[in-house]
Amino acid sequence: MNKFTKITASIGPKCEDAETLRRMFLAGVNVCRINFSHDTGDVQGEKIDLIRRTARAAGVQVAVLVDLQGPKHRIGNFATEDKYPLKIGQTFTFDNDPTPGDSTRVQLPHDDVMKSLNVGDRILLNDGKIEMRVTGVETGKIIATVVRGDEIWSRRGFNLPDTDVATSVLTPKDKNDLEYAITKNPDWVAISFVQRPEDVAEVRDFITARTSHPIKIIAKIERPNAVDRIAEIASVADGIMIARGDLAVEVPFETVPAISRHIIRTCRTLNRPVIMATQMLGTMVNSEFPTRAEISDVANAAYLRADSTMTSEETTIGINPVGVIETMAKIVTYADYDAIANSYDWSRIENVPENDWSRSVASMAYLNRASAIVVFACDTVATTQISCRKPDIPIIAVCREDVIANQLCLSRGVCPICDEALFGQRDAFNAARGFGITSGHLVIVDGDKISLRTLD
DSSP states (O other): OOSSEEEEEOGGGOOOSSSHHHHHHTTTTTOOOEETTOOOOHHHHHHHHHHHHHHHHHHOOEEEEEEOOOOBOOOOOBSSSOEOOTTTTEEEEEEESSSOOOOOOEEEOOOOHHHHHTTEEEEETTTEEEEEEEEETTEEEEEEEEEEOOEETTOBBEETTTOOOOOOOOHHHHHHHHHHTTHHHHHHOEEEESSSSHHHHHHHHHHHHHSSSSOEEEEESSSHHHHHHHHHHHHSSSSEEEEHHHHHHHGGGHHHHHHHHHHHHHHHHHTOOEEEEESSSSSGOOOOOOOOOHHHHHHHHHTTTOOOOSOOOOHHTOOOOHHHHOOOOOOHEEEEEEHHOOOOOOOGGSSSSSGGGHHHHHHHHTTTTTTTEEEEEEEHHHHHHHHHOOOSEEEEEESSHHHHHHHHHGGGTEEEEOOHHHHOOOOOHHHHHHTTTOOOEEEEEEEEEEEEEEEO
């Protein structure tokens, strides 16, 4: 195995053909993200089918992650498509009147938002370039003062960093998309704009009422109230995505790195894989080379032991999606092995009794200088727990079900394989050889049994 840190790639127009996908898989993609903000139904279903066929043909294990759009809020229309001037300190009104807006007011077509806003709450529009603060709340009307920004125009998105919006995490569009996605048996579903643990429970109930397929749930952290409740949310989700785009709008941008570190620590303690997302190699949308800052950003995710980095526009609309994956793989591979050679002890952050068993497995491997840990995986639990101890050797997960192998594609350092013969025979030696490991000790985990054997 060349790298420990996994790569999640967003799939879009520039990489929707079998040959490009094949080359991306061989370059290092472990998880394919299907963004349901763009396209729905059969269009997305065809992408999922193509990913499955291409992965099988390439002989690689690749997971499918369906990413739901979530409750995206926008203001209404203005009288023209022109930009309307604003002045700092002026009063601006949001109301439920569909009449086109002007420099003093506009429709806010979301009753749940109108009912949730309170005096003092901030309203951030156009990715935070416009800031207003609520000074009055009336029936069907929100009165605000302009704090920052000099122009406004139609259909701008907005963020509410101080407001707990009383709304379902699943919009009608999300429910339709999820109904369809469930028929394609995705490995993971990502929920956007999670605010509370109950949001995860709502989606899990929706899924389990419609299928017995063991779909896992990723909670995207992009709101301050989700950061405040990260331990509760991670406890009920199966994984976490640090969605730094909207998060950096809703919290002071200088706090995003510290928040990311805190989330990774929490996920390690709770045995949850975590994805670092947003603009990791953003300039490669139009360039063959990343900036020095982007190289450091990707490497830092690997140094922090995030399970996966992620691409967005770089692979969906970029000029060279395969080159993006090759670049990201080079960066995380070097960082992974540098972190092994120059390690930093993170053990204190996960030193809780619930992790004693998995820590003992990792310690056994370390003290015996094992070449690999081999887990016979009936589910994802044991392998994920061992992965969250971040051992610096491969974890080979021998699975008897394809979905388990796919879901383990996200976890750092895990080499999943679906092989009923190897699983049934508990053949750890040939499983290791299949990943190029031909000598040394193996720590073998089979249910409650842990053993040490020498590969010869």
